[in-house]
Amino acid sequence: xxxxxxPYINYTPHLGTxxxxxxxxDVVARYYRLKGDDVxxxxxxxxxxxxxxxxxxxxxxxxxxLTDENHAKIVELWKRWGISFDNYTRTESPIHKEFVKxxxxxxxxxxxVFAQDVELPFCRKCDRFLPDRFVQGVCPxxxxxxxxxxxxxxxxxLLEPAKLVDPVCAVCGxxxxxxxxxxxYFDLAKFSGGLCKFLEENxxxxxxARKFSLNFIGGGLxxxxxxxxxxxxxxxxxxxxxxxxxxxxxxxxxxxxSATIEYFRGRGxxxxxxxxWFDGDAKTLYFIGKDNIPFHTIILPALLLASGExxxxxxxxxxxxxxxxxxxxxxxxRRIGIWIDEALELFQADYWxxxxxxxxxxxxxxxxxxxxxxxxxxxxxxxxxxxxVHRTLTFxxxxxxxxxxxxxxxxxRDREVLQSVRELVERxxxxxxxxxxxxALRTVVxxxxxxxxxFHERAPWKLIKTDRxxxxxxxxxxxxxxxxxxxxxxxxxPFTAERISALLNLVEDQRRGWEEAVKLxxxxxEIGKAEPLFEKIMVDGEELQxxxxxxxxxxxxxxxxxxxxxxxxxxxxxxxxxxxxxLVRLGIDVGGGVVKQAVAGIAGQxxxxxLLGLKVAVLANLEPKRIFGLDSExxxxxxxxxxxxxxxxxxxxxxxxxxxx
RNA sequence: AGCGGGGUGGGGUAGCCAGGUUUAACCCGCUGGGCUCAUAACCCAGAGAUCGGUAGUUCAAAUCUACUCCCCGCUACCA
Numbered sequence: 001x002x003x004x005x006x007p008y009i010n011y012t013p014h015l016g017t018x019x020x021x022x023x024x025x026d027v028v029a030r031y032y033r034l035k036g037d038d039v040x041x042x043x044x045x046x047x048x049x050x051x052x053x054x055x056x057x058x059x060x061x062x063x064x065x066l067t068d069e070n071h072a073k074i075v076e077l078w079k080r081w082g083i084s085f086d087n088y089t090r091t092e093s094p095i096h097k098e099f100v101k102x103x104x105x106x107x108x109x110x111x112x113v114f115a116q117d118v119e120l121p122f123c124r125k126c127d128r129f130l131p132d133r134f135v136q137g138v139c140p141x142x143x144x145x146x147x148x149x150x151x152x153x154x155x156x157x158l159l160e161p162a163k164l165v166d167p168v169c170a171v172c173g174x175x176x177x178x179x180x181x182x183x184x185y186f187d188l189a190k191f192s193g194g195l196c197k198f199l200e201e202n203x204x205x206x207x208x209a210r211k212f213s214l215n216f217i218g219g220g221l222x223x224x225x226x227x228x229x230x231x232x233x234x235x236x237x238x239x240x241x242x243x244x245x246x247x248x249x250x251x252x253x254x255x256x257x258s259a260t261i262e263y264f265r266g267r268g269x270x271x272x273x274x275x276x277w278f279d280g281d282a283k284t285l286y287f288i289g290k291d292n293i294p295f296h297t298i299i300l301p302a303l304l305l306a307s308g309e310x311x312x313x314x315x316x317x318x319x320x321x322x323x324x325x326x327x328x329x330x331x332x333x334r335r336i337g338i339w340i341d342e343a344l345e346l347f348q349a350d351y352w353x354x355x356x357x358x359x360x361x362x363x364x365x366x367x368x369x370x371x372x373x374x375x376x377x378x379x380x381x382x383x384x385x386x387x388x389v390h391r392t393l394t395f396x397x398x399x400x401x402x403x404x405x406x407x408x409x410x411x412x413r414d415r416e417v418l419q420s421v422r423e424l425v426e427r428x429x430x431x432x433x434x435x436x437x438x439x440a441l442r443t444v445v446x447x448x449x450x451x452x453x454x455f456h457e458r459a460p461w462k463l464i465k466t467d468r469x470x471x472x473x474x475x476x477x478x479x480x481x482x483x484x485x486x487x488x489x490x491x492x493x494p495f496t497a498e499r500i501s502a503l504l505n506l507v508e509d510q511r512r513g514w515e516e517a518v519k520l521x522x523x524x525x526e527i528g529k530a531e532p533l534f535e536k537i538m539v540d541g542e543e544l545q546x547x548x549x550x551x552x553x554x555x556x557x558x559x560x561x562x563x564x565x566x567x568x569x570x571x572x573x574x575x576x577x578x579x580x581x582x583l584v585r586l587g588i589d590v591g592g593g594v595v596k597q598a599v600a601g602i603a604g605q606x607x608x609x610x611l612l613g614l615k616v617a618v619l620a621n622l623e624p625k626r627i628f629g630l631d632s633e634x635x636x637x638x639x640x641x642x643x644x645x646x647x648x649x650x651x652x653x654x655x656x657x658x659x660x661x
Numbered sequence: 662a663g664c665g666g667g668g669u670g671g672g673g674u675a676g677c678c679a680g681g682u683u684u685a686a687c688c689c690g691c692u693g694g695g696c697u698c699a700u701a702a703c704c705c706a707g708a709g710a711u712c713g714g715u716a717g718u719u720c721a722a723a724u725c726u727a728c729u730c731c732c733c734g735c736u737a738c739c740a
Contacts, residue, residue, distance in 0.1 A: 008740040049740060120738080131738050183738095212665055212735080225738065248740065290666085294737065321666070322734070329733090358688095363675090364667045365733050372673060375689055383702055384688095391699035398698080439675075442687075452703055461698040532700055 002029040002039060003256045004287040005296075006046035006091070009070045010055050012077070012339045014330045015368065016323040019356040020289035024318065024437055026083045027357060028285060030491035031432045033084075034514040040276055042259035044089035044096075045071045048233040049248035050131050054171055056232075057126075063232040067092065077340055081349045082494045087263035091234070091252055095265065099258040100251050101237045104226065107306040108238055112187045113226065115240065122179040123169035129229040130169055130176055137164030184238050185223035186250065191302040192221050198301055204316035205297065206362075206435070208290055213297040224299065226250055253300040256284070257311070276312075283315035290319045318435040321361035325368050338368070338548060345551035346544065350493040351377050351534075357492055360438045370541030378536050380445050386533040388448040389485065391455065392478040393503060393530035399464050400475060404525040407476030409469075414477045417454045418520075421447060421484055425517045428488050444488050451481040479504075479527070480520050487517035496533055503528045565621035566660035567591060568650055569634065574611040576603060577628050584608065585630055590620050591657015599632035605645045617648040617660055 004025035007013045013022070022043065029041035047067035056063040071090050078088060089096065107113060121130045169176050199205065199213050226247055227236045233245025260273040276282045286296050296317050304311035322329070330337035343352050355376050359366055396402060410418075424447050431440035455478055463471035483504055490497035490511075501511045504527050510516055537544070572595060573587030582603040587595045598618070602611075617637040638647045650658075 006740095010740080046740070050738090051740060118738095129738090134739085188737095208666060208734095215664060216737080222737070228738080247738080249738095252740085290734070291740090293735085298737090324733080327732095359673080366673085369673095372689090375673080379689060382700070387699060387702050391703075393699095395698050442675090445688090453705095455698080456696070456704040459696075459698085461696090464698085530699090534700085536700070536702095 002032065002041045002285045002287075003259075004043050005289065005292050006044050006252050006255055007074065008049075008051070009045040009047050009067055009074065009090075010052045011070070012073065012341050014337050014339045015343060015352070015356060016289065016330050016337070018081070018340050018352075019323055019360050020320040021287045021292075022078070022083055023081070023353060023356055024320065024360065024435075025285070025287035026085075027437055027491045028287070028432060028435065030084055030494065031429075031514070034487070034490065034512070035429075036513060040086050040260055040263060041084060042087045042089070042256065042263060043085060044087075044091060044093070044255050044259055045074060046248065046252040046255075047071065047091050048230070048245070048251065050128075050134065050228075050230060053128075053230055053232040054134070057171070064092065073341075077344075080344055081340065082353070084494070087259050087266070089255070089259045089262055091248075091255055093258065093262060095262040096255055096258040097234050099261060100234050100246060100254050103254055103257075103303075103307060104246060105237045106309075107186070107303070110306065110308060112190060112306045113184055113238060114187065114223075115182055115184050115238070116223075117180055117182050119178045119180050121167065121176040122181075123172065123174060123176045125172045125174040126169055128171075129179070129181065130171075134170040135164060135167050135176060136170045137167035181229065182240070183225050184227045184236065184241055184244070186226050186303070186306070188221040188224045188298070188302055191305050192217050194305050195221075195298060195301055198313050199297060202314070202316075204435075205314075206317065206319050208321070209293050209297055209317045209319045212290075212293050216294055216298060221298070224250070249295055250299060250303065253295055254303065256286075256300075278310055278312065280312075282312055284312055285316040286314050286318065288317065288319045290321055293317075293319050316435065321363065322365045323356075323359075323361055323368055324365055327367055342548060342551040346547055347377075348495070350495045351381070353493050354381055354441070357437050357441045362436065362438055370544045374537045374541060374544070377534070382534040382536050384452065385445055385448040385485070388451045388455070389482050389500060389503075390530055390532055392451070392475065392482050393527060395460060396475050396479060396527060397530055400472065402527055402529070404479055404521050404523050404527065405472035405476045406469070406523045407473060407520070408523075410473055410477070411470075413454075413458070414473050417450065417477055418480060420450055421481055422518045424450070425484060425488060429514065432491070441492050444485070444492065447481055447484055447488065451478055454478070454481075476523065483510075483519075483521050484517045487511060487514065499533060503530065564619060566637075567618060567620050568615050568654050568656060568658040568660065569596075569618040569620070569636075570656045571611050571614045571616060574608045576608065577630060580628050583628060584611070586611070586636065588616070588618060588634055588636070589656045590618060590634060591655070596620070596633040597631055598634045598636055599627040599630050600636050600638075602636075602638065602645055602647070606647070614647065615649055615654065615656065617650075 002025050004021035007017055007022070025041065025043070029039050033039045045067065047063075052066060053063050056066045059066065067090070075088060078085060104113070121135050122128070123130050167176055168174065195217055196214070199210055199217070205213070227238070227241055227244040228247050229243070230245045233248060234251055235242070236244040236246050257273075257277060260276055264270065264272040288296055296314060301313045304313060324330070325337040328336050355373050358376055358380070359368070359372065396405065424443055428440045428443045431437075431443060455474070458474040460471040460474040463474065482500065483506070486497050486500040486504060486506065489500070504521070505525070510519070567590060569588040569590045571586050572589050573585070575585050577583035577585050577599060582601045584600050584603050586598045586600060588598055589595050619635045619637065622635050636647060638645050
């Protein structure tokens with residue numbers, strides 16, 4: 001059972017999220033599958049909660065629509081990144097909602113939930129209770145403006161919304177009131193014993209996770225609220241809580257279970273999910289960023305314990321530190337960093353996968369820089385790995401007719417190299433199992449380093465002239481290393497591994513198991529024609545940054561799209577613009593009888609008479625432009641194919657002013 | 662502020678938990694040499710770090726302890 005943190009879907013994930021959770025989990029899931037273990041790799045979009053609700057309000061759409069769009073987009077991105085989810089679902093999945101409701105009903109019945117009144121800031125204008133950070137005001141300590149209800153960023157003091165001077169709602173700016181409200185709480189403290197035991201006995205928590213969690217418990221566990229007054233979420237199943245939803249954090253973590261249920265239900269194996277959650281020898285591996293630790297080491301285990309059903313607690317929690325971008329945190333609002341869609345505009349997924357794993361922040365925050373990216377791609381991938389594969393296959397193609405040469409009577413050095421490779425493969429496996437992904441990948445590249453050294457020592461280009469049999473042995477060994485790479489690389493760089501396998505003409509059976517990494521290709525096996533695996537990056541970091549900026553602007557956010565006022569308008573006036581060849585002045589009714597002027601270059605294509613009365617697609621809020629002395633206020637949309645221009649029109653009658661979206 | 666993590670040659674990292682097996686390892690870069698099968702790729706050698714600072718524990722410390730400086734993150738109603 002391999003899982004990773006559920007990306008919060010108010011926006012596309014960035015590279016930090018990718019390496020911390022999704023990509024790390026994918027590498028490990030792929031490895032265990034190769035090893036022959038029964039792997040289920042699940043995750044999903046976390047789509048409830050205030051930020052999404054607020055974002056949706058701001059965009060003027062429903063939360064569901066927002067998350068539908070983002071979910072669809074992200075699913076597509078996983079595919080392009082080669083993420084091998086068995087089930088990537090979402091918290092809006094009916095199975096998830098159902099599971100969550102029955103789960104919380106169960107722990108309620110078992111007496112771990114109680115209700116309590118609290119006073120919370122409430123915004124009357126937004127008709128919404130405000131999470132701490134959605135309240136802003138003047139810091140009572142340092143007097144800084146814009147301090148958030150949880151903390152003042154100026155003086156770093158911890159705050160509560162009620163302490164702020166002149167508090168305002170971060171969404172609408174009106175002043176909130178404190179309002180008494182009842183919430184339901186989970187009695188976490190009842191599980192501190194069980195949690196301590198779990199944390200101390202579990203060998204497979206990353207260092208940061210264990211220390212943080214034990215410390216967390218040491219400070220005393222407080223009851224954890226389970227409900228929110230949001231409308232967007234899963235209805236709370238507690239009696240009297242009919243107008244509440246379940247707090248996203250305690251709900252989303254249960255997605256690990258519900259996603260498994262959903263996966264097996266989809267396969268018509270209704271009951272099999274239980275093997276993965278109840279069998280003692282089923283192991284659950286979680287991949288998360290450090291911000292997520294308490295939810296996976298405290299809250300999720302406590303919830304699972306509370307159910308009393310005997311759920312397996314996390315076997316391994318691998319939490320990374322953070323990836324920074326040129327010394328700063330990734331920031332959506334400040335547009336600092338790289339998002340996973342933009343990344344693919346610049347380089348193929350495997351370059352990123354390699355880079356991200358090779359720089360995975362395992363013991364401390366690490367910094368992204370283009371310089372390092374270029375170095376890794378050029379040196380490791382291209383020069384060391386790619387070149388080794390290429391020189392080997394080229395040599396075999398040229399001197400051995402594209403067939404694996406005879407490998408009988410290997411010398412000491414030849415056998416020694418094969419032995420070293422076996423050791424390296426074992427090391428990769430060990431390192432992967434210890435979640436030392438960075439080191440594992442380095443060891444993979446070491447296979448090609450070894451290959452290059454061996455190739456050089458044995459100098460087959462000389463041997464081929466004097467002792468063809470000896471040269472054959474060298475290439476026999478070298479091509480075995482290429483095959484090893486095809487296998488051991490596949491968890492990290494599936495697309496490249498696929499290409500190497502194809503170059504080697506490996507059949508399905510020869511690439512399906514981890515043990516295939518050290519099984520030898522038979523002599524005379526025919527291989528394909530060599531072709532380079534990678535391309536060097538021949539530009540510098542500054543240039544890449546420029547390209548990134550372009551990629552950022554080439555994809556527009558949904559929000560930006562919504563700025564476009566696209567609608568249907570009716571052409572009510574049409575006349576030639578004096579002294580022009582192709583320009584037509586159009587009067588367009590954009591709805592409600594409002595007529596706006598457009599100047600369009602379509603005279604050669606349409607008769608003026610023919611235009612009158614047409615309902616056409618227009619962009620109604622384009623910055624006005626003066627053309628031939630006339631103001632063009634709106635733009636009509638048309639397809640252009642060569643010189644052929646075709647105005648876009650709705651295929652059914654609709655009113656002028658109808659929105660296009 | 663509290664807590665956690667980190668500070669290792671020019672850059673990027675490992676080692677630290679279980680102190681000696683390391684003359685502090687690896688990748689990049691640099692210098693010199695070699696090779697020419699290969700995508701100006703490959704191989705070898707060398708220079709370069711008193712492991713943030715101070716004090717201690719010990720026969721022995723990058724590794725343990727105390728204090729100190731700097732960076733990052735977290736602090737539970739932000740997901």
